[in-house]
Amino acid sequence: MPQPSPFPPSPPPPSSNTGLLIGLFAGGGFLVVVIVIVVLAASGAFSKDDKGGGGSSSSGDSPTEKLAAAAQRLSVARGLTLRGTVSSGSDKLEGDLKVTRTGWVTGDVTWNGEKTQLIMAGESVYVKAGRDFWRTEANVADTAVWIGDSRWGKLRSSSLGSRFKQEVTPSGIAADLRSVSRYSVQSTVRTSVQGVQALKITTTSNVFYLSDDGSPRLLRVEQRYPQNAFDVIESNNAEGAAATELRSRINALKDSFDPTRSTRVDKISWGSCTTSGCTVHSDVWSTRTGDSSVRVTVFVRITANDKNGRKLGECSNSGTVTSLKSIKVTCRVRSAAWTSFRSGTGTRRWWGRAEAMANGATSTEIQTMLNGLNSA
Numbered sequence: 001m002p003q004p005s006p007f008p009p010s011p012p013p014p015s016s017n018t019g020l021l022i023g024l025f026a027g028g029g030f031l032v033v034v035i036v037i038v039v040l041a042a043s044g045a046f047s048k049d050d051k052g053g054g055g056s057s058s059s060g061d062s063p064t065e066k067l068a069a070a071a072q073r074l075s076v077a078r079g080l081t082l083r084g085t086v087s088s089g090s091d092k093l094e095g096d097l098k099v100t101r102t103g104w105v106t107g108d109v110t111w112n113g114e115k116t117q118l119i120m121a122g123e124s125v126y127v128k129a130g131r132d133f134w135r136t137e138a139n140v141a142d143t144a145v146w147i148g149d150s151r152w153g154k155l156r157s158s159s160l161g162s163r164f165k166q167e168v169t170p171s172g173i174a175a176d177l178r179s180v181s182r183y184s185v186q187s188t189v190r191t192s193v194q195g196v197q198a199l200k201i202t203t204t205s206n207v208f209y210l211s212d213d214g215s216p217r218l219l220r221v222e223q224r225y226p227q228n229a230f231d232v233i234e235s236n237n238a239e240g241a242a243a244t245e246l247r248s249r250i251n252a253l254k255d256s257f258d259p260t261r262s263t264r265v266d267k268i269s270w271g272s273c274t275t276s277g278c279t280v281h282s283d284v285w286s287t288r289t290g291d292s293s294v295r296v297t298v299f300v301r302i303t304a305n306d307k308n309g310r311k312l313g314e315c316s317n318s319g320t321v322t323s324l325k326s327i328k329v330t331c332r333v334r335s336a337a338w339t340s341f342r343s344g345t346g347t348r349r350w351w352g353r354a355e356a357m358a359n360g361a362t363s364t365e366i367q368t369m370l371n372g373l374n375s376a
Contacts, residue, residue, distance in 0.1 A: 070216045071177035079240040084230030088161040098242035103169035104376040121369045125155040138259035146299040152256035154360040193219040256360030263356040275342045277334040282354040285326035293322045295359040298329040313338040
């Protein structure tokens with residue numbers, strides 16, 4: 001049996017009106033909490049973490065996620081056009097570079113102020129430029145008249161630095177995008193590039209511009225070191241602009257030269273010189289730099305009276321140096337100016353000058369590059 005309580009009984013419960021009033025206040029408090037949550041959610045207070053900067057785009061992805069998406073897109077691109085400035089050490093290239101997916105490069109660029117055309121085919125580097133460029137970059141003599149307005153020449157593969165290829169290939173640029181961590185992102189700002197709405201992502205070392213949409217693509221890169229700044233245009237057609245241009249320019253390398261090999265003309269001698277033409281023999285030598293042979297081309301110019309006289313004609317021919325001894329290369333000058341000069345009356349004196357160059361790409365090397373282009 002229950003024991004009697006030592007305490008007085010509790011008062012009766014409040015009236016139903018009071019209970020209703022308390023219930024309304026409690027309900028009102030709940031409504032206030034719900035409204036606060038809705039407002040905070042609308043303002044973005046509970047939005048996804050931006051991982052280091054600035055505000056997210058309409059897709060809600062963080063900067064690093066956007067960069068990774070752009071990197072994935074780059075990794076399957078068949079080629080790129082980079083429009084702007086690409087540096088390598090003290091060299092600065094400005095213009096348009098067309099790049100295949102594996103890093104073969106061509107383009108029309110200003111190289112340290114000199115207008116050039118460029119080929120990077122595998123490990124080979126060729127440039128078409130005038131005498132001023134070759135004098136500066138390869139110590140070619142001012143007297144090298146055979147260069148003409150411009151000529152294709154071979155440079156050492158290290159001429160553009162070991163990082164150049166990495167910095168311009170789709171895979172190399174994609175690797176830079178993937179290497180960005182949330183901690184290195186300093187800010188994200190909306191802007192416009194190439195007429196496209198873009199997100200500017202500034203990191204501790206680089207600035208990347210991505211299209212501000214659901215499928216981010218890289219539009220522009222700005223790097224502090226080396227000082228690169230270029231727009232990025234993707235190419236996904238079967239051949240690609242880079243491959244088409246490379247094929248044409250590689251075929252033109254049959255007339256290229258190799259300034260890394262030293263050549264000299266030891267002497268010239270005269271053969272038959274009649275009104276129909278004048279034969280010139282040149283003894284020429286070249287370094288082989290470890291190769292069993294090297295092809296050399298000799299250019300001869302004949303002028304009236306002395307070396308500063310009017311030009312009477314030119315000729316050229318090639319030979320192959322296979323030892324430490326010089327070889328004889330012969331060519332014959334034929335021209336209307338020579339015929340007129342030789343058939344004139346009185347004493348006729350003329351001056352001959354010969355220059356030699358080591359040939360650049362051989363026919364075998366050209367074919368190898370063309371074959372390699374199929375998988376570039």
